[in-house]
Amino acid sequence: MNVEAKKIAFIGTGVMGRSMAGHLMSGGYDVVVFTRSKEKAEALLAQGASWAGSPGEAVRDADYIITMVGYPKDVEEVYFGQEGILENAKTGAFVIDMTTSTPTLAKQIFIEAKERQIHSLDAPVSGGDIGAKEARLTIMVGGDESAFEACLPVFKLMGSNIIHQGGAGAGQHTKMCNQIAIATNMIGVCEALAYADAAGLNPEDVLKSISSGAAGSWSLSNLAPRIIADNFEPGFFVKHFIKDMEIALDEAERMGLDVPGLALAKEMYVKLSQKGEENSGTQALYKLWKKQ
Structure with a gap:
């Protein structure tokens, strides 16, 4: 070679x-x-x-x-x-x-x-x-x-x-593991920020406290700041994330594996897409909680 x-x-x-x-x-x-x-x-x-x-x-x-x-x-x-x-x-x-x-x-x-x-x-x-x-x-x-x-x-x-x-195929299976972990984590990130807002906290200060502890994640460190800044431009499109979750759900069903967290995340992202956010970044999930 x-x-x-x-x-x-x-x-x-x-x-x-x-x-x-x-x-x-x-x-x-x-x-x-x-x-x-x-x-x-x-x-x-x-x-x-x-x-x-x-x-x-x-x-x-x-x-x-x-x-x-x-x-x-x-x-x-x-x-x-x-x-x-x-x-x-x-x-x-x-x-x-x-x-x-x-x-x-x-x-x-x-x-x-x-x-x-x-x-x-x-x-x-x-x-x-x-x-x-x-x-x-x-x-x-x-x-x-x-x-x-x-x-x-x-x-x-x-x-x-x-x-x-x-x-062959092992790379794609591993990516499905990645997307499954991200899917439910994004729900947690959005709910945490929504809770901070409802409690009258400063979200930037909250992020400083929780991002370096046990709650830390890539999404919390990289996408939560975008949410706080009201920046929903795509680093990764909602429509592509829905596609990934559909692949993971199909593969999980083929293997006889129940993945209720993933199913919930897909349902929420489909709802977001139906609101016209299919070309937004995945952090736009926060808009399901955001006060209009």
């Missing part, structure tokens, strides 16, 4: 993908990008990235191919078909899906890639827009260990907590 390869195709340059691709360019890789809305790639193109008109065109000469799109249906669209990744990637290339998708789809890509002598990894991330901007993402990887080792220099340019979790 060639670990000295220098060309990367990056497909999907949204809130997180844009920063991730930028780090790869800063790391010395030649990056070609494709995204459905070209304007989302303008900043990267201005920095020297190349533009491709389709996923197939983007990947033809690439040594590493990274996808960071929205939904499992988007993953299927870019990987399969005549203009898809698997049909056009060269032998020996590494395909890395960093979208939060389904373990089943990750395994399907792995099998079909292997038939074409292409190495496949599922490597979803956690850390939101802040982690992406600061190259501090947590990266959870499924696939062959040899492929993981070959791609580690690429991962290190985007993240700081990078762990090989097992075979």
Whole structure:
């Protein structure tokens, strides 16, 4: 496996993908990008990235191919078909899906890639827009260990907590664990701030006290300040979080596992989305408590 390869195709340059691709360019890789809305790639193109008109065109000469799109249906669209990744990637290339998708789809890509002598990894991330901007993402990887080792220099340019979790699909399963933990934690964060407000406390002082103790969490430290500042811009979209929770619920049902906390969180986020907040950040859950 060639670990000295220098060309990367990056497909999907949204809130997180844009920063991730930028780090790869800063790391010395030649990056070609494709995204459905070209304007989302303008900043990267201005920095020297190349533009491709389709996923197939983007990947033809690439040594590493990274996808960071929205939904499992988007993953299927870019990987399969005549203009898809698997049909056009060269032998020996590494395909890395960093979208939060389904373990089943990750395994399907792995099998079909292997038939074409292409190495496949599922490597979803956690850390939101802040982690992406600061190259501090947590990266959870499924696939062959040899492929993981070959791609580690690429991962290190985007993240700081990078762990090989097992075979194909293991990265996606681990991301579901992550989303399940976040889902109920966000309810707790919002309820705590709503309680502080109802009690007439200064929420910033409350946050100083509770964020460094047993109640501490990433959401409390990073998203509670946004709530206090009335900032509901997306680090991670509500609509994408609902998608993730639906995947986790489906997988849990398949395994015969009851997850009532996750079910409640999904119900609450669906209610939030129905109020027109699907493109807000996940911290917008607080609006279900916020006084109008």
